Amino acid sequence: MVAVEAKGTGKNIRAQCRAGTLSTQTSGLAPGYVQANIVILPAASANHFQTFCQRNPRPCPLLAMSPEPGAPTLPELGDDIDIRVDLPQYRVWRNGVLAEQVTDISGLWQADWTAFALGCSFSFEEALLDAGIEIRNLTEGVNVPMYTTHIPCAASGPFSGNMVVSMRPMVASDAIRAIQICSRFPSVHGAPIHLGDPSQIGIADLSKPNFGAAVTVKDSEIPVFWACGVTPQVALQTAKLPLAVTHEPGHMLVTDLKNTDLAIF
Amino acid sequence: MVAVEAKGTGKNIRAQCRAGTLSTQTSGLAPGYVQANIVILPAASANHFQTFCQRNPRPCPLLAMSPEPGAPTLPELGDDIDIRVDLPQYRVWRNGVLAEQVTDISGLWQADWTAFALGCSFSFEEALLDAGIEIRNLTEGVNVPMYTTHIPCAASGPFSGNMVVSMRPMVASDAIRAIQICSRFPSVHGAPIHLGDPSQIGIADLSKPNFGAAVTVKDSEIPVFWACGVTPQVALQTAKLPLAVTHEPGHMLVTDLKNTDLAIF
Numbered sequence: 084m085v086a087v088e089a090k091g092t093g094k095n096i097r098a099q100c101r102a103g104t105l106s107t108q109t110s111g112l113a114p115g116y117v118q119a120n121i122v123i124l125p126a127a128s129a130n131h132f133q134t135f136c137q138r139n140p141r142p143c144p145l146l147a148m149s150p151e152p153g154a155p156t157l158p159e160l161g162d163d164i165d166i167r168v169d170l171p172q173y174r175v176w177r178n179g180v181l182a183e184q185v186t187d188i189s190g191l192w193q194a195d196w197t198a199f200a201l202g203c204s205f206s207f208e209e210a211l212l213d214a215g216i217e218i219r220n221l222t223e224g225v226n227v228p229m230y231t232t233h234i235p236c237a238a239s240g241p242f243s244g245n246m247v248v249s250m251r252p253m254v255a256s257d258a259i260r261a262i263q264i265c266s267r268f269p270s271v272h273g274a275p276i277h278l279g280d281p282s283q284i285g286i287a288d289l290s291k292p293n294f295g296a297a298v299t300v301k302d303s304e305i306p307v308f309w310a311c312g313v314t315p316q317v318a319l320q321t322a323k324l325p326l327a328v329t330h331e332p333g334h335m336l337v338t339d340l341k342n343t344d345l346a347i348f
Numbered sequence: 349m350v351a352v353e354a355k356g357t358g359k360n361i362r363a364q365c366r367a368g369t370l371s372t373q374t375s376g377l378a379p380g381y382v383q384a385n386i387v388i389l390p391a392a393s394a395n396h397f398q399t400f401c402q403r404n405p406r407p408c409p410l411l412a413m414s415p416e417p418g419a420p421t422l423p424e425l426g427d428d429i430d431i432r433v434d435l436p437q438y439r440v441w442r443n444g445v446l447a448e449q450v451t452d453i454s455g456l457w458q459a460d461w462t463a464f465a466l467g468c469s470f471s472f473e474e475a476l477l478d479a480g481i482e483i484r485n486l487t488e489g490v491n492v493p494m495y496t497t498h499i500p501c502a503a504s505g506p507f508s509g510n511m512v513v514s515m516r517p518m519v520a521s522d523a524i525r526a527i528q529i530c531s532r533f534p535s536v537h538g539a540p541i542h543l544g545d546p547s548q549i550g551i552a553d554l555s556k557p558n559f560g561a562a563v564t565v566k567d568s569e570i571p572v573f574w575a576c577g578v579t580p581q582v583a584l585q586t587a588k589l590p591l592a593v594t595h596e597p598g599h600m601l602v603t604d605l606k607n608t609d610l611a612i613f
Contacts, residue, residue, distance in 0.1 A: 255542050256542065259527055263539060305543075305544050
């Protein structure tokens with residue numbers, strides 16, 4: 084199990100991002116606080132993206148969005164959030180292609196932009212670790228392996244594509260416990276969508292993830308698959324919008340919500 | 349899916365047993381009502397059995413017991429229950445060996461006897477069917493296949509033995525849903541205890557169950573295993589008590605509780 088370095092609150096991490104003193108990955112920072120994937124879109128595509136999230140809640144669990152077009156705030160996630168400066172790093176996409184990686188988007192922000200915050204697997208990984216379940220990608224110190232499946236998302240406007248899943252191997256008793264635990268957290272991808280035979284969801288080779296790094300799967304273990312937050316990023320690239328902004332992978336918005344706040348029972 | 353014949357309430361079924369007009373299996377009777385496994389023991393072993401159930405709640409979920417030794421009642425399960433006459437059929441065990449099958453134990457009842465009612469898989473099978481999940485043993489019209497595992501129960505007095513499990517094959521997505529649904533019902537065995545490779549829990553051959561009948565397992569399916577109410581019956585046989593009474597398998601006590609009453613969330 085990877086040691087989690089206790090380092091402040093969501094508010095504290097955001098203040099450091101805003102001051103320009105923090106631009107690293109946020110994994111392990113502010114333990115207990117919800118971290119979120121961020122997608123920022125102009126008005127022309129924002130409504131379509133909102134509907135894409137609503138139609139595909141497992142890969143795209145919408146935690147919060149700007150209260151009105153042009154507002155760089157997410158009041159449900161923290162009363163002082165300025166989404167233009169509160170992330171450690173951003174990706175700027177032009178015509179579906181990564182154009183820049185920056186630490187501040189104040190100069191880019193437009194009066195019709197909407198920010199979307201989507202739940203992230205960090206929250207359920209914390210709940211699983213708290214339950215004594217090993218998370219192999221953390222043990223092995225790599226990015227979780229992610230795979231493109233043959234499961235189509237429900238399309239909305241320019242947004243479409245197949246679901247991407249993350250995979251964590253575990254013994255059956257841990258898989259059962261993980262299903263129970265993750266079912267309590269639908270806003271951070273919820274229960275796994277598949278377990279066992281990868282070919283049933285269109286994955287040919289577990290040792291060749293489409294994103295992240297392969298991890299060891301022991302003979303005694305089964306692969307367990309969760310809908311993954313990379314799905315909306317792939318849909319975004321496919322949509323080839325003139326301009327869009329996301330967080331840099333691993334460099335999340337750290338919010339004031341606690342992971343335990345997300346439990347539905 | 350097997351058609352469930354709507355046939356009265358728990359009270360109605362018990363009245364027919366008491367009147368001697370019903371001595372059949374109770375599967376499918378009084379749909380929606382909780383049916384229970386019954387174990388009746390003399391004072392010398394009742395406390396040990398109560399502790400055996402408390403220590404092994406997955407195979408032996410104790411729903412209710414006689415309010416005092418000698419009381420043939422189970423007031424939590426129905427205010428008019430007379431456990432001496434309210435089952436369709438009983439088994440009488442002498443020295444761990446099946447001695448008689450009878451429809452009335454009034455003549456045997458002793459002043460120090462205690463009746464135990466344990467949760468039964470009928471309740472969770474109903475919840476799974478309601479969710480649109482196929483139960484293979486019902487589809488194929490056979491008794492669910494049951495297997496002795498290498499998982500030891502926690503012993504208590506003369507009661508010990510390995511856990512017996514029932515097996516229902518399903519596709520992964522149904523297995524995940526079944527784990528979620530059954531987790532709501534800990535008093536009727538709760539979530540599965542294993543899925544996938546049977547050898548991991550000491551089962552050599554799925555086509556050779558120790559109790560019940562084998563069912564078809566399709567290539568696309570994984571076997572899912574639940575702790576089973578046959579476990580206490582095996583423990584009872586192993587204990588070789590001079591005298592004990594149980595229900596005849598499949599011939600359950602039909603109670604006034606509704607299956608939905610058992611959901612913990």
